Amino acid sequence: MVDLPGDMTAIEISEPGGPEVLKPHRMPLPVPRDRELLVRVIAAGVNRPDILQRQGHYPPPPGAPTTPGLEIAGEVVRCGPGTARFKAGDRVCALVAGGGYAEYCVAAEANCLPIPEGLTPIEAAGLPETFFTVWTNVFQRGGLQAGEVLLVHGGTSGIGTTAIMLGRAFGARVFATAGSPEKCRACETLGAERGINYREDDFVEIVKAATEGRGADVILDMVGGDYIARNIQAAAVDGRIVMIAFLGGPSAKVNFMPVMVKRLNLTGSTLRPRSVEEKAVIARELETHVWPLLASGVIKPVIDSTFPLVNAAQAHQRLEQGSHIGKVVLTS
Template identity: 50%
Template sequence: MRAITVPTPGGPEALVVSELPEPVPGPNEVVIDVAAAGVNRADVNQRQGHYPSPPGAPTWPGLEVSGTIVSTGEHVTGASVGDYVVALLPGGGYADRVAVDAGLVLPMPQGVDLVLAAGLPEAVATVWSNVFMSAGLKPGETLLVHGGSSGVGSIAIQLAAALGSTVYATAGSPEKVAFCEELGAARGIDYRSEDFVDVIKTETDGRGVDVVLDLVAGDYLARDVEALAVGGRIMVIASMGGSEATIDIGALMGKRGRIWGTTLRARPLEERREIMASVRENVWPLIESGAVRPILDSVYAIENAGAAHKRMESSKHLGKILLAVR
């Protein structure tokens, strides 16, 4: 089968089309014939040599796919050959086929195109596990999303708004701000021309927000604390702005706030299974009703994975970037 490997870490040109043996399912796994794979910032970090696959996972990129089950392990129940599915992966999605634990596989949502569905698993699992399962965002509370026009951000805005929260989102241009507001944000904030702390204080009458979903970190973290309401929670899921930060501990304590740093694919398998089961129960109905939808930026052929990574690194995308495999 074809797989996009990274023989030597580097720029987008480091992604190489290779021929590898097809995977064989383990006892609790299924093998998926991949229709499409999502492109994520984590894939870029892996290509650069900064974010290797966890032990036992394929060493090439790809954290989410859609496709068709072509074989199952002996202990697998509830999934059959021929089923259209999506899957959350620890790696290996940039390939014709991938083996994955059956507990990380969900049926393709009704009404969603097979290719477009590839953009759901990573973003939805990230948002649901962090904003709702960990931070416990409730109806009537407020959420601030950094990177609102990204794949994760676009899902976070829609999901929180659909479940009764007021959402604010930062983005880097008037076009992206309008995009966030079209998705359901009560107020988009252009971080190039506005201070999100000032905007949040104005919009909330000085109260602040209950939850922050932070993909930036760096110097944003201290400002997140300023924008936080009493009892607020900051979920840090990426560090595009840098991995070091200085914060006012007194201010955090005064607000009885919490800062949580998390990753998804490094969690124990049982935790990831629980997240996907919760996604199926709580989020899939919203997707099938149309209340939440995957937002497509662009689709590239798998052979052009380097061009897809360039698009990701440009930060010009609105929503998900996908690789078409079949």
């Protein structure tokens, strides 16, 4: 058994509030239970749900660590009873329900994946939360097929960059909204046919014009608010609108007649509260269909910036400023 310390540095939320409430502190090393792995965290992704948790709006599910952090990459250092696939020394990335902002983190073995060949742990730390989210929402729930049109809102976020790359890799025409010319160009570099500056242009008009009036088959929305009604306008007949966040608010005044006339499917999901078994299904599909694309370099996670673990507050500030393109990552 690897000789491990008795405690570790982790980031606690001292009280609900701004980035300054993220404080490094010492806590006991977690112990892996049945079918769990203890991972020495080399890098951890930073995501908007972490910000919501810090603000007091998104408590961890029952039984999950109160330490924030939903995705990690590192080295397995201890295996709990009942584990079968990974062993000490293996390099993995993992989707976790919490605890990622720490030097060590426990992860369900079924929700771990090997770090793809050729990727660094920092790059791999940007995979689990975003790739699990995009796969389950765009492909499982949205049913995106080759030749269809995908509209991605928030195109330069971690979720957005991933959706653009995966949509393009699987043969879709991709359009993405972003808030500046620089960000629109970044979307196009990643594979979007058109980056749409939402501050200057109407994404409904542009997508309709580019598709000869047909619209988007799948729309991935993390904005909500007035985008809800506009998404309905932009959707094609038999279109699927998938909502995963509400940065612009969860409420809207909507005329539902087009939903009926176009036979639209309005759906959405959250990932964190889902069971280990449900997440394991997503993990296996990703390993089969997406991990080869990462290993071959067809797609690669976009890393905006990195911060030492103890500077988690600065990482949150970077994400909240909204100028990032891709993932913000903490390093131990």
